[in-house]
Structure formats: C-alpha cells, structure tokens
Amino acid sequence: MSECISLSFEYLPLPNPPLEIPDFPAQPPNNLDILNRQALGISSIDAAGFLYRLELVTEDFEPSYIKRHIAPEAEREKWLSKNIEEISERILILQIKDWLYSALDEESPDTDRWYLSVSTLIGLSLKGSNIVESEGFNLFNSIIFARKPGE
Numbered sequence: 001m002s003e004c005i006s007l008s009f010e011y012l013p014l015p016n017p018p019l020e021i022p023d024f025p026a027q028p029p030n031n032l033d034i035l036n037r038q039a040l041g042i043s044s045i046d047a048a049g050f051l052y053r054l055e056l057v058t059e060d061f062e063p064s065y066i067k068r069h070i071a072p073e074a075e076r077e078k079w080l081s082k083n084i085e086e087i088s089e090r091i092l093i094l095q096i097k098d099w100l101y102s103a104l105d106e107e108s109p110d111t112d113r114w115y116l117s118v119s120t121l122i123g124l125s126l127k128g129s130n131i132v133e134s135e136g137f138n139l140f141n142s143i144i145f146a147r148k149p150g151e
Contacts (some may be wrong), residue, residue, distance in 0.1 A: 001039050001040070001043065001092060001095075001120060002036050002039070002040070003072060003123065003127070004092070004119070004120045004122075004123025004124050004126075005032070005035055005036055005039060005116075005119045005120055005123055006032060006036070006123070007120040007122070007123040007127060008118070008120070008121075008122035008126065009032045009035065009069075009119065011122075011126060012122070012141045013028075014028060014029070014115055014118055014119055015118060015119075015123070015140050015143075016028065017103060017109060017111045017114035018104070018146035019103070019104060019106060019109035019146055020109055020111055022125050027111070028115065029115055030134075034125040035115060035116065035119060038116060038149050039120070043095070043114070044054040049095075049098070050091070053091045053094040053095065054087070054091060054093065055092060057087055057091055058076070058080075058087075058088045058096070061087075061090065062079065063078065063079065063084075063138070065083075066079055086130075086131065087125065089129050089131040089132075090131055092120060093124075093131055093132070093135055093136075093139070094122050095120070096117045096121050096139060097139065097149045097150075099114075099117035099120075100113070100114075100117045100142055100148065101140065101148045101149055103117055104146055104147060104149075105141060105148065106150045111149060112133075118143070121136065121139060121143075124136075138150075
C-alpha cells in the first residue's frame with residue numbers, strides 16, 4: 001500500500017474530491033508521510049476488515065483443487081504464498097472500494113478516505129497491476145460520476 005501511495009505522489013498531484021462539506025473543505029495532503037501514516041493507521045486498526053477481505057478473495061479465487069485436497073489447509077497456505085502479490089492487490093482493490101464508499105457519501109463525504117483511495121488506485125495503476133486493468137473500470141466510473149461503488 002505504501003508503495004502505491006508513494007508512486008501516486010511521485011508522478012502527479014492528487015485530484016480533489018468531487019464531494020465535500022462546504023463548512024469543512026478538503027485539505028489535500030502536502031506530505032507523503034502523512035498519507036502513508038493515515039493508510040497504515042487505518043489498516044492496522046481494521047484487522048477484522050483485512051481478515052474479511054482476505055476471506056472474500058480466498059473464497060472467490062481459490063482454485064477448486066484446494067478444497068478437494070487431502071490437506072486443504074496446507075495446500076491453501078501454499079497457494080496463498082505462491083500468489084501473494086495478486087491476493088494483496090485484490091485486497092487493496094476491496095479496501096479502495098470501501099474507502100471510496102465513504103468518500104463518495106453524499107450526506108457526509110470523507111475527504112481523507114478520498115485521498116487514500118485515489119492515491120492507492122493511481123499507484124496500483126502506475127505499477128501496472130493486472131487487477132486494476134480487469135477490475136478498475138467500475139472504480140474509475142465511481143470517481144468520474146462521484147457515485148459510491150456499485151450504485
């Protein structure tokens with residue numbers, strides 16, 4: 001996550017949020033360290049959210065032979081280790097969706113989550129992630145139309 005945020009900060013200024021509360025205008029992060037600390041802080045506090053996202057990714061993308069294996073737990077560990085890069089990117093995409101959901105809430109948009117989600121998404125794109133290539137279209141639509149993902 002830090003690598004993605006750093007990449008996005010390195011190449012271009014982050015876009016301002018499309019929604020914000022007039023009394024509390026968005027404060028774009030002027031320091032990469034602040035944004036990284038926010039992302040790591042939120043992620044470390046939300047351990048249950050991480051485990052939930054890991055479970056979603058595992059359920060959706062785990063090959064069927066693992067469930068039929070004589071030792072499925074050991075085989076699952078091998079599969080997770082072998083595919084850690086793809087799995088971590090898929091978890092990041094789910095995290096970005098959650099952050100965008102908060103950031104694009106018309107009642108009370110969370111501008112901090114906006115900058116976190118956009119910087120991570122831009123960083124993943126700059127990194128050349130195949131996951132963003134295949135699943136990023138809906139996220140970019142959410143950003144373009146200022147609508148929560150899935151609406």
